[in-house]
Amino acid sequence: MLGSAIIVFRETLEAALIIGIIAAATQALPGRNRWLAAGIAAGIAGSLVVASLTEWIAELAEGTGQELFNAGILGLAAVMLAWHNIWMARHGMQLARDARQLGKDVAEGGRAMSALAVVIALAILREGAETSLFLYGLLTGGEETFATVISGGAIGLATGAAAGYALYAGFLRIPARWFFAATSGLILLLAAAMASQMARFLVQADLLPSLASPLWDSSWLLANTSALGRFLHTLIGYEAMPSGIQVVFYAATLILILIGMRLCRLQPQIPRTA
Amino acid sequence: MKTLARLPLALLALALPLSLWAADTEFALVIRNHRFEPAELRVPAGQKIKLVVHNQDSTPEEFESHELNREKVIPGGAKANIYVGPLAPGRYPFFGEFNEKTARGALIAE
Numbered sequence: 341m342l343g344s345a346i347i348v349f350r351e352t353l354e355a356a357l358i359i360g361i362i363a364a365a366t367q368a369l370p371g372r373n374r375w376l377a378a379g380i381a382a383g384i385a386g387s388l389v390v391a392s393l394t395e396w397i398a399e400l401a402e403g404t405g406q407e408l409f410n411a412g413i414l415g416l417a418a419v420m421l422a423w424h425n426i427w428m429a430r431h432g433m434q435l436a437r438d439a440r441q442l443g444k445d446v447a448e449g450g451r452a453m454s455a456l457a458v459v460i461a462l463a464i465l466r467e468g469a470e471t472s473l474f475l476y477g478l479l480t481g482g483e484e485t486f487a488t489v490i491s492g493g494a495i496g497l498a499t500g501a502a503a504g505y506a507l508y509a510g511f512l513r514i515p516a517r518w519f520f521a522a523t524s525g526l527i528l529l530l531a532a533a534m535a536s537q538m539a540r541f542l543v544q545a546d547l548l549p550s551l552a553s554p555l556w557d558s559s560w561l562l563a564n565t566s567a568l569g570r571f572l573h574t575l576i577g578y579e580a581m582p583s584g585i586q587v588v589f590y591a592a593t594l595i596l597i598l599i600g601m602r603l604c605r606l607q608p609q610i611p612r613t614a
Numbered sequence: 615m616k617t618l619a620r621l622p623l624a625l626l627a628l629a630l631p632l633s634l635w636a637a638d639t640e641f642a643l644v645i646r647n648h649r650f651e652p653a654e655l656r657v658p659a660g661q662k663i664k665l666v667v668h669n670q671d672s673t674p675e676e677f678e679s680h681e682l683n684r685e686k687v688i689p690g691g692a693k694a695n696i697y698v699g700p701l702a703p704g705r706y707p708f709f710g711e712f713n714e715k716t717a718r719g720a721l722i723a724e
Contacts, residue, residue: 347711394674395689403695406686470676473687474712477673544684546664546697553699554683564680581683 344489347474348496351467354574355383356504358463361530361575362456364511365523369453379457383464390469391476407545410466414538417462420455421531422597425524427452429601526575528597533577535593536586543583551584638664638697643719645669645688648710650719659703659723665696675717679708682721699723 359376366372390397390409397405431452471493478489514522542548559580562569572578577590641663644651648671657663669675669688677696678685688694698706701723710717 343714394687395692398687398689398692398694403693406694470687473674473689474676477675477690477712481673540683544686544697546662550700553701559680579683581681583683 342492344475344478344484344492345496345499348471348493349500350496350570351471351474352497352500353503353570355460355463355467356500357507357571357574358504358530359460360504360507361511361523361526362460363508365527366453366456367512371450372453375450375453375457376460379460380464382457383461384468386461386465387468387472390465391472394469394473401545404545404547407541407547411538411541411545413462413466414534414541417459418531418534418538418593420459420462421527421534422593422600424452424455424459425527425531425597426600426604427455428520428524430604524601528594529576531597532590532593533573533575536577536579536582536590539586539589540583543585548585551588553583554579554581555584555587557581638662640664640666643667645671645675645710645717647671648675648713648716650708650710650717653719654722655719656722656724657699657701660700662697662699663701665698666693667696668693674712676711677708678711679706681706682708684708685711 359380363372363376366375394406397409399405401408475489475493478484479486484492511519511523539548543550543553557580562572562578562580564570564573564578564580569578569580579586582590639658639661641655641657643655643665645667667677667686667688669690669692672690674687674689676685676687677694682698682701684696684698686694686696698721701721703723706721706723708719708721
């Protein structure tokens with residue numbers, strides 16, 4: 341039971357932390373909860389479909405289907421996060437200021453939220469598919485009973501979700517004047533982390549050169565297996581032993597999004613008269 | 615039309631370096647009863663290698679290694695290719711995440 345609890349916790353944690361950040365970053369957007377719920381539901385449904393297709397996906401592209409699939413999901417999620425940050429750089433201030441124009445806000449908030457709901461769905465899809473495969477293996481392996489597997493899984497899920505909620509609650513304590521910078525900064529790093537993981541899968545599939553494997557080894561300082569290492573791996577893409585190309589993807593994503601945010605930022609303008 | 619005709623050539627030119635760096639040495643690993651066989655695999659350092667992992671159990675397993683920076687789910691009864699390296703000489707542990715207690719092994723690059 342403990343075994344299933346630990347693995348479900350690990351898989352849940354990644355998705356839960358991502359949901360925690362996104363929920364905090366969008367707390368001011370109208371219609372947020374509906375979009376969050378839609379993203380979570382779509383992710384769970386999708387993960388069951390992906391889990392049932394695992395063997396088929398694995399055999400695609402001469403046995404590299406799984407890597408391509410994961411890389412595609414991570415790439416799409418990174419693009420959605422980038423788009424959100426650039427959009428918020430342009431409209432975020434306005435959105436907060438023009439609270440009166442409720443009708444317009446709901447529509448615009450919806451546009452901003454839809455991209456992040458996709459990110460949530462993709463995060464759950466990836467982690468959820470692995471979790472359901474693992475639980476399925478335990479159940480058919482016959483070494484544990486249905487009750488212990490399910491209760492272990494439920495404990496893991498609850499603990500992971502609690503960690504995500506704790507992150508969310510912590511974020512809401514950030515003073516208002518830093519809040520926007522903090523959340524968009526973290527979403528920026530999250531996008532870079534996903535791009536770096538995407539590069540790792542493409543190296544694993546032999547579609548990209550690793551450039552250096554590893555470029556450095558900081559596992560003596562902070563190992564990927566430690567609790568803090570895992571936490572930072574999910575949030576900001578920390579790797580104790582990254583390949584060179586991962587660092588290239590990470591840095592390029594950061595720079596491109598920052599340029600996008602800078603180019604799209606609205607100049608301070610004279611308030612419109614309605 | 616001209617550009618269209620050149621497309622196969624361009625693709626070939628792209629594929630050539632890909633196939634060059636894909637010419638690697640293959641090494642086989644088997645998962646049986648939630649254990650890796652062999653548990654220690656000696657591989658050459660300094661060159662890229664292709665691990666072919668055959669999961670002979672009926673349940674899925676996830677090949678994972680922090681040192682090699684790799685993770686891959688292998689369905690029951692399936693084979694998976696995992697490219698690693700070029701590695702510096704040393705010991706690179708890996709494990710099966712779904713059966714962490716028993717499924718443990720290491721690559722020894724030398």
